[in-house]
Amino acid sequence: MSLDAARLRTLTQEFLAAHPVATTPREEFLSARFDAGLAWVHYPEGLGGLDAPRALQAVVDAELEAAGAPDNDPRRNGIGLGMAAPTVLRYGTDEQKRRFLKPLWVGQEIWCQLFSEPGAGSDLAALGTRAVREGDDWIVNGQKVWTSGAHNSRFAILIARTDPDVPKHRGITYFVCDMTDPGVEVRPLRQITGEAEFNEVFLTDVRIPDAHRLGETGDGWKVAQTTLNNERVAIGGMRIPREGGLIGIVADTWRERPELRTHDLHQRLMTLWVEAEVARLTGERLRQQLVAGHPGPEGAGMKLGFARLNQQISGLELELLGEEGLLYDDWTMRRPEIVDFAGRDAGYRYLRAKGNSIEGGTSEVLLNIVAERVLGLPPEPRTDKDVAWKDLSR
């Protein structure tokens, strides 16, 4: 029998009765929630889920939120929850799933993503970090870059080259890397906001046991597709209220401080207000499609839209603030745990939003994806398809 919304609501209420929010310590509550299958209901039983339809997670979340239950602070482990977990679930061995999923979900172990390299960004499959088999281990050497949160992470998803003699997409293998292993060195990379949110990661003779390989040797590109596709799906589940994003911050400033208003700013504010509202509605429509079991291609566009909006709205906000916009809250090089748009000043928002069209795939690359996969336009002519990786020009 498949679970319906009413049954899940009852299960959640029973769970809350057995684990009162007021008296159960946070980690204990989260750990019990995972064991009860209420972490991500679409996962299998025993792995935090109940084999229920994905859309029903909203039912559980609503009940728990109403009860004031602690959440697992998803912003702190975005890469773990959004990208590592679905990949482990799809390609991991039973042992890997049992080992990794629960501490990841509870937030005891934070994950990062060792994909990008100095020579391989948009062209990720060109990566050069080498993994060479030695007995039951792989010896890994190379350099990764822009690794968000590496300084807080216990594990990383890592892709490395295991066969340089075949075309680039075919010689890659996917691993889980223990960030506490000898040979892993994390160096902060300061970014334009002043803080060091991302890092360089140097991998020198790092020993990764073969038991930490995800998927077949040489199949890493396929596995990475799961990771990258899941980056986008994450948006669908959330419901945002009107003025829920950065536009709300600017709108409040406009309302509270009439002395800042000019006609030109008003025109731009209203244009962006409309666009933010429309983006919200598109997100809501996507969510409704998911719930109805007909996911649409809209998700492919959501990240593009939000990146542009965040950049334009935060740019407008600085101008609206006028003289105050000439100041900045704090240039200290901190190594933060999360990206905090709302907790910082307008200047930070403006600068950090610039990353929205680069991180997780640039807007240019996403436009290519929309054009080719959604609209069916012909691909770019390829010069690297049938050439062994080692023979490519770099």
Next chain:
Amino acid sequence: MSTQPDLLYSEDEEALRSAVRDLLTDHCAAPAVLARIEGDEPHDRALWKNLAESMGLAGLLVPEERGGQGASHREAAVVLEELGRAVAPVPYLTSAVIATEALLACVGSEAETLLSALASGRTVGALTVPLSATPGREFTDVRATDSSLTGRVTGVADAAFADVFLVPTPDGLFAVDASADGVTVAPQTSFDPTRPLATVTFEAAAGRLLADTAAPAVRRALRAGAGLLASEQLGLADWLLTETVRYTRERHQFNRPVGSFQALKHRLAQLWLEVVNARATARNAADALATGSDDTDVAVAVAQAYTAPVAVHVAEEALQLHGGIGMTWEHPIHLYLKRAKSSAIALGTVGRHREELAELVDLRAP
């Protein structure tokens, strides 16, 4: 905010869509529309008869007990999407939506009779206001003296096809038969020949009183018109994008399809994003109108402020990406561009809708 709007299409709505699309594919091909706009009668009488009478679509917004189909704005929106895709020269928006909504706001036997006549599709009605009118505007062009109407209104859409005019005056809303003494309809040369405009003149024409004050009925009619126009604009943009993607995949230059050049791919992907957004906002407006949501004014203003420029943008890009053929009379793109641009002025410009929105959401101008 009230309950979440339903932004999807129901199965019934999809069935309605394919029925309308089939009909339009058979009876409203682009060459026929092109030929028609150069003749004496730009409106397509046979198509209207099919849609309105045979399929019963003119009465979607009218309750069954008042002679209609008892459907809602959600269904009417789907019909308008399809009519937009075909730039169909029929007075659906003006008669089945705007005039019908004005009558729905009136009480009394005169209004009831007219309502069921419009719902049957055998009578075509036109609210006698300029197509550019915004919902909040006052209408004083026509004056009434003891139900005798005198005055002149320019830019009335589909007036040449109308059997009855609903005329707002400072003394109330009146119905005047197009064939009555003292009524003249003079066609104007319209920027959008598929939704032609005309000047309507009343010289002591006999009117029948529908409502003592015209403003509420006119406001309701224009608001529904503006909200559902977004669906027509969506349909238009959707057709243009589909056609342009098809064309750029087929057209070869420099030994490859022009659609494989990234500069074009990115522009087309951008248009796709805009169409996706337009769909969500047009659906939102249709649903708000259908459910009588408290949020309707905001939903309509957002829909018009966003969708109108999107339709124009997609049409302009479609023309450019078709190259020389896009500039010709023989290719239908110009029909779409003309409809898109005139629709961006119809029922309130983007700027007017934004101004209204600023009031509604408490973001006042300096």
